[in-house]
Amino acid sequence: MRLKAEIWYRLTFSQLGCLFSLLGSEFINFISTMLTCRMLRKARGTGLLEKVSYGELLDDLSSAWRMVDSPEVPATDDGFWVHTLSYVFDELEALGLSKPIPKPAPKKRGRPRKNPVEDKPKRPRGLVPYSTWFWKYACPSFET
Numbered sequence: 001m002r003l004k005a006e007i008w009y010r011l012t013f014s015q016l017g018c019l020f021s022l023l024g025s026e027f028i029n030f031i032s033t034m035l036t037c038r039m040l041r042k043a044r045g046t047g048l049l050e051k052v053s054y055g056e057l058l059d060d061l062s063s064a065w066r067m068v069d070s071p072e073v074p075a076t077d078d079g080f081w082v083h084t085l086s087y088v089f090d091e092l093e094a095l096g097l098s099k100p101i102p103k104p105a106p107k108k109r110g111r112p113r114k115n116p117v118e119d120k121p122k123r124p125r126g127l128v129p130y131s132t133w134f135w136k137y138a139c140p141s142f143e144t
Contacts, residue, residue: 065081
């Protein structure tokens with residue numbers, strides 16, 4: 001009788017432990033499925049899955065490391081990233097995980113226009129702008 005009780009006790013508690021292990025495993029599988037679906041939806045919404053596969057995207061994101069004493073809000077140019085490649089920054093910015101570098105305003109094309117100088121009055125058309133010495137010495141017959 002005692003042997004039956006001991007066998008029953010061991011089977012009950014070993015199965016109970018197995019049941020808790022099974023429930024924990026299923027819970028972890030549920031959470032990982034939910035996270036994967038959310039990550040796929042976000043990547044599909046940004047258009048990253050058209051460029052790279054989901055596995056390549058996860059590999060790229062796993063290569064992005066940040067220092068421990070870095071600011072809470074990550075930015076691409078804050079200098080706290082460790083050996084991160086430029087295309088990984090593009091993926092992080094597309095997913096909203098890093099603030100992008102502000103781009104300068106686009107410049108106007110071509111040469112800038114010349115600003116006319118309005119200091120002196122314009123001469124009337126048809127008059128030659130020679131000074132009086134020219135008429136005095138070059139054309140002595142001309143009287144001023």
